[in-house]
Amino acid sequence: MGAGKSTIGRLLSHELHYDFIDSDKVIEERSGANIPWIFDVEGEQGFRDREAAVIDELTQLSDCVLATGGGVVMRPENRTNLQSRGLVVYLQTSIEQQLERTAKDRNRPLLQTGNPEAVLRRLLQQRDPLYKSCADIIIRTDRRHPRAVIQEILRQLKQHQPLNA
Ligand SMILES: Nc1ncnc2c1ncn2[C@@H]1O[C@H](COP(=O)(O)OP(=O)(O)O)[C@@H](O)[C@H]1O
Numbered sequence: 226m227g228a229g230k231s232t233i234g235r236l237l238s239h240e241l242h243y244d245f246i247d248s249d250k251v252i253e254e255r256s257g258a259n260i261p262w263i264f265d266v267e268g269e270q271g272f273r274d275r276e277a278a279v280i281d282e283l284t285q286l287s288d289c290v291l292a293t294g295g296g297v298v299m300r301p302e303n304r305t306n307l308q309s310r311g312l313v314v315y316l317q318t319s320i321e322q323q324l325e326r327t328a329k330d331r332n333r334p335l336l337q338t339g340n341p342e343a344v345l346r347r348l349l350q351q352r353d354p355l356y357k358s359c360a361d362i363i364i365r366t367d368r369r370h371p372r373a374v375i376q377e378i379l380r381q382l383k384q385h386q387p388l389n390a
């Protein structure tokens with residue numbers, strides 16, 4: 226959360242002339258509700274079920290940049306689908322920067338309960354090995370302008386596959 230997946234993903238899609246899809250937005254559109262409501266009414270498991278179905282569908286598309294929610298790696302089938310069907314970029318970000326970037330946002334239910342720093346620390350401990358297990362590319366985003374992050378992604382992408390852009 227706050228790594229910049231939604232922001233960087235959109236800008237990157239422009240550079241690549243690809244479509245941009247944010248799985249959280251698709252989940253909201255399909256359910257007709259926002260993420261806090263889904264967590265409230267269906268619990269985190271309900272949200273993860275919706276997320277897994279959407280990820281299975283969206284990872285079958287071509288020529289697009291897909292931004293996921295940060296918890297996508299918690300389900301093994303999501304990791305398999307992302308890894309086998311796409312090229313995965315891990316935006317690695319310090320907790321300090323995550324806190325700064327998410328401070329004003331009330332749309333992340335996991336940060337609304339308890340101490341956000343402690344929550345982020347626990348989640349990073351659980352998830353960092355999982356992000357690393359599926360990432361083709363790892364980019365540090367701390368104190369880097371989104372444009373610099375995108376340039377670094379493009380540079381590393383070129384080493385992986387020929388690009389249309
Ligand atoms: N590299 C960056 N430098 C500064 N601010 C950023 C950067 N990446 C994202 N942000 C800002 O941080 C906030 C959270 O970004 P967002 O793209 O929603 O993250 P995510 O989708 O990973 O949770 C947004 O306000 C965005 O403008």
Ligand SMILES: O=C(O)C1=C[C@@H](OP(=O)(O)O)[C@@H](O)[C@H](O)C1
Pocket residue numbers: 226227230231249260293294295296297332333334335
């Ligand atoms: O880390 C998480 O478990 C979540 C991250 C959110 O997306 P962002 O990573 O885009 O904030 C969103 O999917 C939901 O609130 C759960």
Ligand SMILES: [Mg+2]
Pocket residue numbers: 230231232249292293294
């Ligand atoms: Mg996002």
